[in-house]
Amino acid sequence: MCLRGGTYFLSQPLRLTGNESGTAERPVLISSAPGETARxxxxQPIPASAWTAIANPAEQARLPEAARDRVLQADLKSLGITDYGQLQRRGTYTExxxxxxxxxxxxxxxxxxLxxxxxxxxxxxxxxxxxFPEGLKGKKFQIKGDRLERWNVDDAWVYGxxxxxWSDDTIKVASIDAxxxxxxxxxxxxxxxxxxxxxxxxxxxFVFNLLEELDQPGEWYLDRATGILYVYPKPSPQPPEFIxxxxxxxxxxxxxxxxxxxxNVVIEASRGTAVRLEGHHLSLAGCVVRNAGGKGVVTTGENITLLSNDxxxxxxxxxxxxxxxxxxxLYQPSHNLxxxxxxxxVNRWERYYRPAVDLEASGGQLIHNLIYNHPHMAVAFGGxxxxxxWNEIHHVVIETEDAGAFYRGRSWVNRGHAIRNNYIHHIGRYFNPVQAAEDADTGIVYGPFTQDEFGDIGIYFDDRDAGTTVVGNVIHGGTVGVWVGGGHDQKIIGNILIKATRAAxxxxxxxxxxxxxxxxxxxxxxCNDELYRKTMEHNPLQPPLxxxxxxxxxxxxxxxDMRSPLDNQAVHNLAVNTENIDFRLIPSQQPLVDENNDFKRQNNPQISIEIDSDDPRAIVSAIPKELLRRTQVPEQFWEQVGLQEDAYRDKSGNLKLTLPAS
Known part of the structure; x- marks a missing residue:
């Protein structure tokens, strides 16, 4: 089935059911017509004719003076739009x-x-x-500056x-006292x-949903009582499209x-998840999925493939x-890819614990993807x-601490994972170009948010997690390259760990x-060990576990003694431009004994070297061949890692699909 090029405004989701399904021999293909792109x-579009200057002088007076002649309004009720949805509490602990x-x-x-x-x-x-006038468990807090005097907080919210x-929360404002x-x-x-x-x-x-703060191009506000939508348009060389x-x-x-x-279609502007795939033997390929108010794509099924999408x-x-x-x-492979x-x-509203990719259930594969610009963890995996x-991941964990580009935590039964031959670079605050600063008069702060010693980590197994193999990865940056947080059966073999600021x-x-x-x-x-008790709830002494x-x-x-790290392996790893590989006790800081693990300090020591460069590719190229062969990083690593040319992508990794004009 071919979709002709152009923009399709949906009055209801495009639903594909068993009635539209094919067979293994004759699958159903829905695609943009050759040389065209369906969107x-x-x-719903807001027509140009709906936008006017602000009609109500009282509303105009609420705006900053410099914005009053630049902000436009549209009456959504006159366009038949009355469903605005609800601003809601959302964050790490709230769905x-x-x-x-x-x-x-x-x-x-x-x-x-907003x-x-x-x-x-x-x-x-x-x-x-x-x-905190009411104490740490109260609902009231103080700030600097006189900004509160300007605000009408009938529907104001705070995010922070x-x-x-490492956690965030969005909460409605009850009142202010200027x-x-x-x-x-x-x-x-x-x-x-x-x-x-x-x-x-x-x-x-920050505080949001305030008409009084509509003060720069690219901001908007909706008066939910009247249905009046306000916007300060961004500069545009042509009549802008508003949706x-x-x-x-x-x-x-x-x-x-x-x-x-x-x-080969563009999918956009949903309030929640843009695409849901809940059957089996389904695929989404060569598509652009953008501007969703929730996740981009969620799969719940088997033999589902997401191939070469942006x-x-x-x-x-x-x-x-x-x-x-x-x-x-639950423990049968899903064969999802x-x-x-x-x-x-991908974190416009919920910034923490909403990874770029979340692998759940069993037997999923994450291969040859490119992930970047993420405030928190890039990949989380359960199941x-x-x-x-062969994934490339960069500029992640740039806003928070106690998180990793790859992250798992707190399970002994969710195991059997493998993290192989990935390129993880420019991790964390160290590479964040925004420097920390504070305005003494207003209390406004800029830059990375720091508190504890855990920092930003390449691959992090939090709170005694168990059962993952980490082989042949190149990890550049972060406070720690790979951190095993006291768990079991972790195999850290043949990785190259570059310029970690505390420990490789x-x-x-x-x-x-x-x-x-x-x-x-x-x-x-x-017994006060909740992880032990939680493990026993899964019947680990009986099949299938x-x-x-x-x-x-x-x-x-x-x-x-399951409190201790047991049966871990750390061999053939190469630290470059990093002072130490650190096996230690917390909080006593004593060295960690080797009797219950295989670190092979004598027969197969971890190696640390210095190379005069800050470029990971140049560093790996400069590693002596006899040392490189001790790792599990192949000589053709750079040609194989990251995006690959295929039917949907060109040699530069760009989609062959052309975005349609607005």
Whole structure:
């Protein structure tokens, strides 16, 4: 089936069901016509004739004086648009109601910014919290400056990090007191309320959804009571195209769909996830997925392929590659594949713990993708037996700490993963071009957010995670190249770890803060190790887990001390321009003994060398051949890693699909 080129404004999602399905011998192909590009838009255009100067002098007076003659308004109710969705609490610990997500405004294919203070451009600013009149568990906090005097907070919200550097929360404002310079929220921040760091108030935020802060090109505001939409347009060489998002999803493959491929189309402007694939033997190939108010693509099924798509400018993550979670099938391979995709800038509304790619269920593959420009982790993986290879990942974990480009945590049963031959570079704050700064009068801060010692990490196994193989990767930057946070059965073999600021490789024993649990006492008060108890809920001593992962069952049956790192391997790794490979105890900082692990310090030591360069490619080229052969990084690494030319991409990695004119 061919879609002729042009823009299609959808009144309902494109739904593909069992009725539209094909067979293995004759799959159904839906694609743009040759040489043309179809654009599927889950929104509605605002015609040029609908925009006027602001009619109400009182509303105009609320705007900053310099913006009053530049802001336009459109009456959505007169266009028949009355469903605006809802601004909602959303963040690390809160999933919004996807069916009620709020509309957004796009100009010429780019999402505009809901009016906020401090502004996002040209430098993204944050307001530093100054104090807590009701204590750390209250809902009120203080700020500097006199900005509050300008605000009408009927529907104002705040977004920020309130108690640590690795979680976020969006909360509605209840009231402000300009005299006391305080803001009171409707709810206390999750997960811990407010916090202090070395006796000083912690936390930074911005306030948004304020007409009074509509003060620069590319911002907008909607008066939900009147239906009046305001915009400060961005400069445009031609009459701009304005679109508001309307539908939760743009494309939905229903659970009964099978043997269907959607190719070479542009999909955009959904309020929630742009594309959902819920059947089997489905594919999305050569498409552009952008400007979604949730994730870009979510799969829930088997034998689903995402091939050579560009996914960007979404609000809460890029791809969730999930599989079959039915009882009895959780540990069966999904055979889902994400290959040759470009994924970037996918955290417009939820910045932390919404990875560019999230691998769940079992047996997913992440191969030859390019991922970049991400404030937090690039790849998170749960489930079991995922393969992640030949991906290029850069400029990630640039806003937060205690996170990795690849990240897993807190499971002994979700194991069997492999991270092979990936190129991970320019990790973390060290490479963030924005330098930290603070305005003493306003309390506005700029730049990276730092607090604890964990920093930004290339590959991070948090809180005693277990059972992943890390082989032949090139990792450049970060505070630590690979960090094993006290877990088991981690194999770190033959990697090249370049210019980590603290340690190329770190293995610790953070689990020793718990009590020693056994099969005899884990259900009694003598055991306070929640990870041990959580593991036993999965019946690891019985099939399918005992058959699939006998090494875990053996440890448990032998009542080994599961608090300690057990049966880890760290061999043949090469540290370049990094002082140390650090096996240590936390918090005592004593060296970690080798008797329960295979680090081979004597017979097969980790090696550290210095090369006068800061370019990873030049560094790897300069490594003596006899040392390079000790690693698992192949000589043809650069030709094989990252995006590859195929039917949808050219030699430069660009999609052959042409974006249609607005």
């Amino acid at each position: 599927l838009v889950a929104g 919004p109601d996807a069916s009620q997500l709020h509309l957004e405004l796009f100009q010429d294919g780019e999402a505009l910014t 009016a906020r203070y401090p502004n996002r451009h040209p430098r993204e600013g944050w307001i530093q919290v100054q104090g 990090s309130w108690s640590n550097t 005299n006391e310079k305080t803001i009171t929220l409707t709810e206390a921040p999750l997960p811990y309320g407010f916090s202090e760091d070395e006796g000083k108030p912690f936390g930074r935020f 508001i998002s309307m539908l939760e999803n743009a494309v939905v493959f229903e659970p009964g769909a099978h043997h269907i491929s959607l190719q 996914i960007y400018h979404t609000a809460a993550g890029g791809i969730m590659l999930d599989g079959n979670r039915e009882k009895g099938k 994400a290959q040759n995709n470009r994924i970037h800038d 079991s037996d995922h393969q992640m290879a 490789l770190r293995i610790d024993t953070r689990g020793l803060i718990n009590t020693y649990c056994t099969l005899e006492n884990y259900q009694t008060p003598d 005992a058959t699939k992962y006998p090494e875990l069952a053996k440890k448990l049956r032998e009542n080994r």
